[in-house]
Amino acid sequence: MANGLTVLMMWFLLLCRRKNRESLHVGDKIYDGMAIVNLLGALSETIAFLVDGKQFIGSRQINYVSNSICFIGTVSIGLLWCLYVELRIYRNYKRIFKKARFVMFPWVVEVIMVLCNLLGTGIMFKISEGNIYQRAAGAIVGYISLIIYFAYSIYLVHQSKKQGMNLNFFPVIYFVGPCFAGVLIQFLFYGITSSWVLVAVALIFVQMQSYAENLYMDELSGLYNRRYLNAVLTERKITIGKSLYGIMMDVNDFKYINDNFGHSMGDKAICTLGNILLRSIPDGGIAIRYAGDEFIVLLSGVDTERVLATMDEINHNLSQFNESKIEPFTLSVSMGYAEFGAGDDTEAFLMHMDEKMYEEKRKYHLLKKSNSSRQ
Template identity: 30%
Template sequence: MDFSLTSIYVANGLGAVLTAVILAGNLWRVQSRNSENVAILVLLVLTLLNCLVDPCVFTSDGLLGDLPEYVNRLGNAWLYTSNMFCAFLWLFFLTKHSCGGISRTHLNVLIALLVLGSAGIVINAFSPFIYTFDSNNVYQRLWGYWVYTVIDYGMTLDSIVLYFLCRKKSGVLKYFPIWMYLIPLMIGTAVQTMFFGLSLISASLAVSMAGVFSSLQNELIFRDRLTGLYNRVYLDFHLKAFLNLRKMAVTGMMLDMNSFKKINDNFGHSVGDDALVNMAKILQISVGNSGVAIRYAGDEFIILLNTREQSVVDSCINSLNRNLEKFNSSSKAPYKLSVSYGQGLLDLQGHTIDEFIKTLDDNMYESKKAYYATNRPADRRGFRR
């Protein structure tokens, strides 16, 4: 067997095994049915299929007969299309995970690019401009190859730009180690582009996916299982880290759901859990990429905003109120959602972390008292701290 083919079988075989193991260990993500998990799982499946298709394409290259020719043509068409969709799915996942997603206009542009790229693959079958095959069924690149390289790299670069724009807005509050995905993939892509005949993209993508899922697994420590928000472990970790960054421009808000005990008593704890999940979604939408929402304890939440400007804080509060009104007017849930909240600046030069949390709690308690001045107390705390 040719040495180059042997190396291709080994590299892609290991990539296929690696992605299959990761997939088997992450099937539970299908249950959540959110777009972020769907995107990363589809990306993983495409990576697995690429690792299987790539060796078939290289094996058939240069062989004559109907079957090798079909495999070579269909396999290359699949790989070009799949690589393009992999770049898109990575961008979609990263932006959804880090900053709640991209704008509708941006998404539509990317979808249009995918449609045009897919159409180009079909056109290439009749009028080659991306790649072609000579009389011996040997694959040859054409000028269109570089167009698809630009598309793939362009989407990846787009994801990096969007991520750092999000980081700039949210500061140190949001972080994802994108280098674990980018470095293996970029090395594999660059080497395969420079040295024709090597097959490293699919295998390097498998390594990248291992890095991504390893990071996601580590992140579970900081996630609340029910709501998907960050948890108190995340809060404690970052507040301690802030001690080394004294000049922090952070505003905190503590929120407590009004009449949550009444929801549990009247409709049961499963409905109460549903109320918590809906509140978490509302908080995430309201905060956007200006900060993070944290489930602090029970029906209490904390929002950290990467700003000290009251106008930004007021904008977040107004967005929260609008989203609560929208939910209460359109939802068929047997309950209404509202919150009492208190806010305060994070100033670690003159105050401790405990004093910061106490300030938020005291201000929230005053808001709670004002709420129950016009509403019958049905809260678990009953005006008690």
Template identity: 30%
Template sequence: MVTLKTMDSSLISFIILIFIYANVYNRSEKIFMHNKLFIYMIQANMVLIIVDILAWVFNGLPGTLNLISNAGFNLLLYILVPVAPSLWVIYAHFHIFRDEKRIKKVTRVLMVFIAVNAVIAVMSLSTGWFFSVDAQNIYHRGEYFWVHVGYCYLLLVYSFFYVLINRRLIEKRYYYSLLLYFIPQTIGSSIQMLFYGVTYNWTGMMLSLLIIYFNIQHRGLNTDYLTGVYNRRQMDGYINGKIRNSSDGKSFSAILIDLNDFKSINDKFGHETGDEALKDAVSILRKSLRLNDFIARFGGDEFVVIMDINNREMLEQAVKRITNNIEEFNKSSLKPYKISFSMGFDIYDYNSQLKLDDFFNHIDILMYNNKKSRDSLLT
């Protein structure tokens, strides 16, 4: 049987998925939405591989029990297949907007289509619309098999163009990976559809997940799991590189930011609300800066912004945008707290030959002076 010749690709894909799953699941960051969604995608791929293998194992074997098993596993396959691309749509949406409420709305819409597909799949047991199993226990594609396939393709195509249209809202380091997911999955599915009996759909799905794992999920080692910005380790390496590559005509700017009254927010409203305040602070920064500007969480309530700017006026304009967006947030937000920043900022002077720690001590003093000025105005 042709399928048995390509079954090894599904088994290899399954083994690779086990290793990815074990690595992702053991991380503490799995409690966050993007990691949960990625885990669900891995689980969906693994379940589909198992169900598909079982469907082919019983195909053609004599006996009523084998016939029931063949029809049952194929039915389960047709019900579950759209779950995988639907999860991808949700994952892409989350990386664009980072809005869990929006994700719930998208999920509800997708569940309606999944339910309709499931109903048609069940009806196919008697109508043969999606598939049929004949008296000799041989599986056949149904007359409307293409409707099921088209629905799954449509989910992938939709997510591809949705990412493309919203590219300005996506961090550059994630954008191309989100687009590339489409390619292995589509190629694998197309081969399986055009050449009956081969099973490269799940291999394509696994390769797509590998792209996301190495380029988005695995980067969690270099990012702050709460806010999604870079962590201190990545920041040190990045700034040291900037210092090494600086010259008379090429430099960079840094802004050191302290979230004012963060302790009082935690004490008054609880740590969960405090975490919300940190996320809001990052949202304000992202809204104020360019996609290629580097943002890192420096400490508990401190952030660092690195920009390829060596012009004082442009640097002050960036700081002004941050200030304006803070004011806009505080006016429109229904949160029980107000956001306020103390900021120290400057352009790195190549001729000074300052090391990383010395440069940061310099902008830390500027931030401290800014905080003192703010406190004196409040008293």
């Protein structure tokens, strides 16, 4: 009954999410991945319960495989949750890739143990000759891995608040609380299934809370929005002692993309640039869609050399996109940067960036006009 409810909730959740979003970003894929893993885990556990103790051709093999999927699925939920929290807070692909090997370690250990268990070692669980499942001592590794993942996600949220990155408390407890309760019940009361349905409840809690969090998100680009920028700069006191630089950029000839390829392609261009910025900014950077086709990258605790290197990285990734010819349009930006000085306020900081950006914009148009006249 509990697993059937889980399958129904996850199916409905995935259906609603697909109907109510403009575009699919990496964070959406990770969240959907958690829902799919939860659905498959509930189905596998149901199959395991149905075949347990039954004797027919292949029943023992089915019992092994279905229980193995449950073990891998459980720790996969923990891994995906940590990646989701990391990306939701920092919106930074480089940070994810940098920490991926560290975060994946408990998952890799669990998968190796499960695969070894399939060879008949019995370290995670055993299936008797009568096709009856028995949990083994190695199963504790999965529970420990989940606790590590839950603790790490809580640490990420609190650390980000100290850094001034997470202005609105990410709903980590909404997920960790129900999931931990489900794991604890299943560990203490052998044979009772509760984890998958409580993970389903936790995912729905997170989804509901995320609607409020979306106040700070730009759905189209997948970046933070202007409201978030204003909140970060208002809380500038949090980053006292660290440098703060901003890079403002404007898409060149964006009107040409809209006029010649349609507004849907204009939206695709915004989404594409958002993904490029997420790949380009260094660890600790924040990418923001400021307005229309204008974007801002905030870099804390860096020097001018790092700012220039980030600008070069953005241009390099834009060139790679243009060379790929994946889309009918090409992308380039005019950029200008400024430092948030000791005597600056938000308005002065934005004005300095804007002035530098429009200097580059004028140079771009002069160069374009010069090239056109030569032809």
